[in-house]
């Protein structure tokens with residue numbers, strides 16, 4: 005008698021050729037409600053770097069890489085008193101800039117960049133900070149994130165800089181889930197309602213800095229906790245789901 009050949013079990017869906025698990029796009033109503041609440045809690049959010057004009061903002065942002073805003077402000081108070089334009093910065097010179105900012109990490113390289121970008125602004129832009137992304141990103145020490153901050157804060161463009169806080173909050177709130185800051189930036193630009201884009205950068209940074217903190221998010225005071233499904237969400241007496249999962253696998 006011929007043997008009956010039974011089909012084997014199907015492979016699990018994720019292993020089937022050509023199929024990849026995709027995260028669902030965030031629900032637009034939930035996203036709008038998140039920003040409505042962040043806006044209601046802080047209608048005119050402000051960054052915490054001190055500056056007097058687009059040039060000093062640009063310098064402050066360049067100095068803020070891997071440094072706290074408070075540390076940068078401490079150093080720039082004296083520096084900006086001595087030089088608040090590219091030409092004045094060039095006459096102050098690299099040694100003096102280095103001396104002013106020596107309390108900030110990577111200060112030698114940053115002093116070089118401050119002088120380099122001041123020279124480039126004088127040579128190529130008549131001593132003014134350009135409004136175009138390409139021109140900004142061509143300056144020494146200026147990358148996409150710095151250009152986004154300057155375009156948004158100095159020139160009112162609806163750009164969105166993704167730093168460590170924005171990256172974390174975007175993931176926890178399932179607003180954007182890219183692997184790189186650039187991917188997260190594009191994801192956020194796609195889902196944030198246009199009415200909130202202007203201030204979205206500051207709302208997300210401030211939320212990440214003061215509420216949705218990396219090690220111990222303050223979910224008990226979070227205005228969007230009911231809209232958050234992050235495994236890191238926790239309340240007194242109830243450990244975060246993420247921690248419980250981690251324990252179970254160790």
Ligand code: SF4
Nearest residue numbers: 216221223226229232
């Ligand atoms: S509930 Fe907690 S984890 Fe979720 S966004 Fe708020 S602070 Fe962050």
